[in-house]
Amino acid sequence: MQNIIQTDVIIVGAGPTGLSLAVQLMRYNIDFVIFDKKEGVTELSKALVVHARTLEIYDQVGLAKKAVAGGEQVQKVALMHDGKISTRLDFSDFGKGLSPFPFMLVFEQSKNEHLLYEHLQRNGKTVQWQTELETLTQDTDSVRVVVKTISGETQIIEASYLVGCDGASSPTRQILGLPFEGSTHPRLFYVADVQMEFSGDEGTGYPVLGHDSFVLMVPMQGENRWRLIGNLPEYEDEIDREVLFDAIEHKVKQLVQLPLEITTLHWFSTYKVHTRLAETFSVGRCFLAGDAAHIHTPAGGQGMNTGIQDAYNLAWKLAFVLRGNAHNSLLATYNEERVANAKRLLQTTDQFFDVAASDRWYFRFFRDNIFPSIAGFVTQFSAAREFLFPMISQIGLDYCDSSLSQHQQSHFEVKAGDRMPYFLVNGENVYDQLRSPKFHLLVFSDGQQNYEYLKLELEEFGECIDFHIIPLYPKVVEIFGSQKPFKVLLRPDNYIALLSPDCSLEDLKAYFRKIGLT
Numbered sequence: 001m002q003n004i005i006q007t008d009v010i011i012v013g014a015g016p017t018g019l020s021l022a023v024q025l026m027r028y029n030i031d032f033v034i035f036d037k038k039e040g041v042t043e044l045s046k047a048l049v050v051h052a053r054t055l056e057i058y059d060q061v062g063l064a065k066k067a068v069a070g071g072e073q074v075q076k077v078a079l080m081h082d083g084k085i086s087t088r089l090d091f092s093d094f095g096k097g098l099s100p101f102p103f104m105l106v107f108e109q110s111k112n113e114h115l116l117y118e119h120l121q122r123n124g125k126t127v128q129w130q131t132e133l134e135t136l137t138q139d140t141d142s143v144r145v146v147v148k149t150i151s152g153e154t155q156i157i158e159a160s161y162l163v164g165c166d167g168a169s170s171p172t173r174q175i176l177g178l179p180f181e182g183s184t185h186p187r188l189f190y191v192a193d194v195q196m197e198f199s200g201d202e203g204t205g206y207p208v209l210g211h212d213s214f215v216l217m218v219p220m221q222g223e224n225r226w227r228l229i230g231n232l233p234e235y236e237d238e239i240d241r242e243v244l245f246d247a248i249e250h251k252v253k254q255l256v257q258l259p260l261e262i263t264t265l266h267w268f269s270t271y272k273v274h275t276r277l278a279e280t281f282s283v284g285r286c287f288l289a290g291d292a293a294h295i296h297t298p299a300g301g302q303g304m305n306t307g308i309q310d311a312y313n314l315a316w317k318l319a320f321v322l323r324g325n326a327h328n329s330l331l332a333t334y335n336e337e338r339v340a341n342a343k344r345l346l347q348t349t350d351q352f353f354d355v356a357a358s359d360r361w362y363f364r365f366f367r368d369n370i371f372p373s374i375a376g377f378v379t380q381f382s383a384a385r386e387f388l389f390p391m392i393s394q395i396g397l398d399y400c401d402s403s404l405s406q407h408q409q410s411h412f413e414v415k416a417g418d419r420m421p422y423f424l425v426n427g428e429n430v431y432d433q434l435r436s437p438k439f440h441l442l443v444f445s446d447g448q449q450n451y452e453y454l455k456l457e458l459e460e461f462g463e464c465i466d467f468h469i470i471p472l473y474p475k476v477v478e479i480f481g482s483q484k485p486f487k488v489l490l491r492p493d494n495y496i497a498l499l500s501p502d503c504s505l506e507d508l509k510a511y512f513r514k515i516g517l518t
Contacts, residue, residue: 002155002156004157005156005157005158007032007158008159009031009033009159009162010143011034011163012035012162012163012171013036014034014036014041014129015036015290015307016047016112016113016290016307017165017292017307017310018036018163018289019034019117020307021034021289021311022116022125022127023119024311024312025318027437028315028323032125034125035127036128036129036166037131041117045109045110045266047108047112047303048106048227049106050071050106051105051393052389053393053397054308054394055067055068056101056395057309057312058115059100063115063119067111068101070107071106071107072106072107072219073106074103074203074204074205074218075090075091075202075204077089077091077204077205078200078204080206091104094388095389095393098390100422100429100431102389104393106219106221108220108227130150131148131155132148133147133172133175134147136286138284142158142160143158143161143162143286144158160322161285161287161322162286163288164286164287165288165290165307167291168274168295170292173293178278178288179279181276181279182274182277182295183276184273185273185275186272187231187272188231188272189230189231190229190230190270191228191268191271192228192245194225194228194263194265194268195262196228196261198259198260199258200219205217205218205219208255208256213232213233213251215230215255216228217252228248230248230252232251234247243270274295274296276295276296277294277339277343281293281310281335281342282332287335289310290306290308290311291303293338294342302345306341306342309341309397313337313338316491317333320517325464326517330515336402395419397419398415398419399417399495402417404497405417405495405498406511410501411481411482412481413481415499416499417495420434420495421480423475423476424475434494438466439464439465439466439492440465440466440468440489440490441467441487442487442488443467443485444486445470445485446485447471448485449503454503457505461517472485484501485501486499486501489508497511
């Protein structure tokens with residue numbers, strides 16, 4: 001009789017999303033099996049940018065410093081037209097005061113996968129490589145898959161839940177019968193990683209805009225290493241025509257109009273841009289995350305980061321249900337929160353992409369005549385930075401409309417569903433106190449009362465919640481808009497569940513009853 005491998009969660013796919021989910025489940029001591037049909041982590045750079053919110057997530061497991069050390073911070077951008085720099089933008093400390101990581105980091109997908117996989121290995125976990133999903137069935141109690149290993153043998157794995165992190169062509173999604181509706185952008189794009197001699201400034205990216213085409217040149221870590229991203233309008237009507245790199249090199253030189261020499265080609269690919277979304281991210285005991293659930297334009301480098309946040313959102317909910325700390329109904333909020341986020345993201349990235357890449361006359365006019373003037377002007381103002389950085393870095397993503405966000409009649413500047421704002425406590429990052437994988441109750445105190453009695457009342461919730469008293473620093477008053485003591489309940493993913501000027505625990509207990517915390 002064939003052995004059946006028993007586990008808590010099956011993870012299909014070991015890209016950034018699947019590996020991130022595995023790392024998060026490990027924080028909660030949840031058992032899992034993760035497999036992928038690939039031979040191992042990718043050696044191709046693929047997705048390029050890691051944003052502040054992803055680094056905040058990495059920081060909880062001690063990986064952020066390694067990522068920053070292994071990446072290249074984008075300090076400046078020099079916008080070019082007709083061989084000349086039309087605008088210089090300074091992005092150094094663009095998000096200062098908003099995140100401990102106030103920058104965009106070029107830290108490509110291959111490095112992310114290595115970082116996450118090596119973390120799993122250090123903690124005694126591994127990935128079953130060259131293992132492919134054959135069948136998937138589920139009932140009210142479990143999920144069962146049959147996989148084929150590299151040796152050609154079949155293996156049965158049974159779990160309480162399954163998460164498909166298996167990319168845009170997701171076999172998981174196809175087996176579940178979920179449509180993947182959307183559209184394909186008519187233009188042909190390329191991406192290339194090269195060694196290039198170009199007299200650019202250190203830490204500076206170069207968007208180069210032409211009449212009907214563009215190239216974005218992004219510095220990568222390593223001497224003379226660059227990522228090139230652009231489009232090839234001359235190939236768009238010739239679908240079957242093979243694109244050689246010589247054509248890309250010619251296009252780049254034609255646009256830049258300054259001396260440059262590509263000495264080594266590491267990798268290049270041409271592609272069409274797709275925008276697609278699964279109608280739901282869950283069916284029964286099975287879930288989708290990352291590109292298996294949504295794909296969109298590359299504007300803003302949101303894709304890989306969004307998949308990692310999918311995993312971050314789902315992991316704590318699976319853990320609380322599997323450990324018996326919450327009712328199954330909690331899992332419905334993954335679909336509620338992440339589908340809504342994906343819809344907003346698709347709309348936003350499509351709009352940005354139209355501005356950057358559309359060949360419509362009014363977008364061309366905006367790119368050539370208006371954008372260069374306003375871009376440098378806007379980024380000089382702190383108000384503009386406080387709007388743009390949260391949107392690009394994903395720290396501004398919120399779940400204010402979620403059923404897990406309890407709104408009370410109050411006048412706080414921050415709302416339930418917002419990410420916990422960043423500030424310093426005695427010179428230390430507030431997030432350093434919030435690393436434990438549990439709910440966090442924060443009481444902001446004016447020092448007039450001792451709140452130690454609350455610790456005793458919290459004991460009925462066991463290990464599901466911890467407790468912190470934080471002084472009402474001027475920065476706290478500025479951020480939250482309250483000079484009087486108040487409390488904040490944070491979810492395990494550090495989004496605000498509720499805020500209250502009342503420092504009793506009655507509303508907290510009612511909240512836990514509502515979400516089924518046991």
